[in-house]
Amino acid sequence: MSETNTLVELNNVSVSFGKNDKKKTVLNGISFAIHRGEIVGLAGESGSGKSTIAKAILGMVPVESGSITLNTKAPQMVFQDPYSSLNPAKTIGWIMQEPLKLAPKRDPEALRPDAATRKARVAEMLKEVGLDESYMIHKPGELSGGQRQRICIGTALMTEPELLIADEPVSALDVTIQAQVLSLMQELHKKKNLAMLFISHDLRTMYHFCDRILILNGGHIIEEGTPDDLYRNPKEEYTKLLLKSAGIAKA
Numbered sequence: 338m339s340e341t342n343t344l345v346e347l348n349n350v351s352v353s354f355g356k357n358d359k360k361k362t363v364l365n366g367i368s369f370a371i372h373r374g375e376i377v378g379l380a381g382e383s384g385s386g387k388s389t390i391a392k393a394i395l396g397m398v399p400v401e402s403g404s405i406t407l408n409t410k411a412p413q414m415v416f417q418d419p420y421s422s423l424n425p426a427k428t429i430g431w432i433m434q435e436p437l438k439l440a441p442k443r444d445p446e447a448l449r450p451d452a453a454t455r456k457a458r459v460a461e462m463l464k465e466v467g468l469d470e471s472y473m474i475h476k477p478g479e480l481s482g483g484q485r486q487r488i489c490i491g492t493a494l495m496t497e498p499e500l501l502i503a504d505e506p507v508s509a510l511d512v513t514i515q516a517q518v519l520s521l522m523q524e525l526h527k528k529k530n531l532a533m534l535f536i537s538h539d540l541r542t543m544y545h546f547c548d549r550i551l552i553l554n555g556g557h558i559i560e561e562g563t564p565d566d567l568y569r570n571p572k573e574e575y576t577k578l579l580l581k582s583a584g585i586a587k588a
């Protein structure tokens with residue numbers, strides 16, 4: 338794969354929190370890349386540093402050493418909890434227009450779309466995430482969890498990012514709704530050649546969803562591979578343990 342196909346590259350990234358004797362190193366020499374159109378899964382137990390990797394890529398936590406090279410416009414993020422990630426006081430139309438108002442500040446070359454254009458793009462995006470434009474006038478509190486997560490995904494895609502970081506995007510949803518939201522994400526991935534960092538602790542979901550999976554443990558990526566490689570022939574004990582606890586028997 339050529340260099341230009343690399344959207345983001347982490348090179349020996351370490352992140353610590355706290356100072357002196359309270360210092361805790363959460364990520365220790367993390368290296369991986371995400372290429373155009375690729376879905377990379379990131380798995381590991383709670384507290385292993387998955388969200389910290391997401392935040393480091395987005396510049397929300399400082400990197401202590403190593404480097405993160407972004408080769409694309411700002412990646413967008415979808416969070417686990419669709420209840421707390423939408424402003425309850427605003428309408429869906431307002432929320433989804435917001436990224437279009439903010440984007441030109443970061444990119445002075447880009448023209449800020451006018452109100453009518455923004456509204457039309459929101460209507461279009463609502464359709465793309467499987468909702469109709471009547472949702473524009475509703476507030477988040479009037480929507481189900483699955484509908485809210487569709488709004489979060491749509492909002493994240495308003496600026497047409499090439500890379501989406503999805504941190505446990507379906508973990509807070511009922512199982513049937515999980516499948517619907519995942520299939521929407523798969524559809525958008527194909528349609529837009531959207532690359533994703535898909536963070537999850539559910540190795541079953543990841544098997545079908547991801548092109549490549551990274552296993553994070555103790556601040557390191559201890560193993561990585563295609564789902565077939567990893568699930569059929571896990572090399573590390575920790576990976577075997579994760580597979581076992583997900584109820585995936587070794588083939």
Ligand SMILES: Nc1ncnc2c1ncn2[C@@H]1O[C@H](COP(=O)(O)OP(=O)(O)OP(=O)(O)O)[C@@H](O)[C@H]1O
Nearest residue numbers: 354355363381382383384385386387388389390538
């Ligand atoms: N801002 C912070 N200040 C101090 N410690 C932090 C901060 N953010 C994260 N940590 C610590 O870093 C470790 C990794 O946290 P992180 O949220 O990345 O884990 P995670 O793998 O996403 O877990 P989960 O699966 O529960 O979401 C945890 O021990 C956490 O307490």
Ligand SMILES: [Mg+2]
Nearest residue numbers: 387388389504
């Ligand atoms: Mg997390």
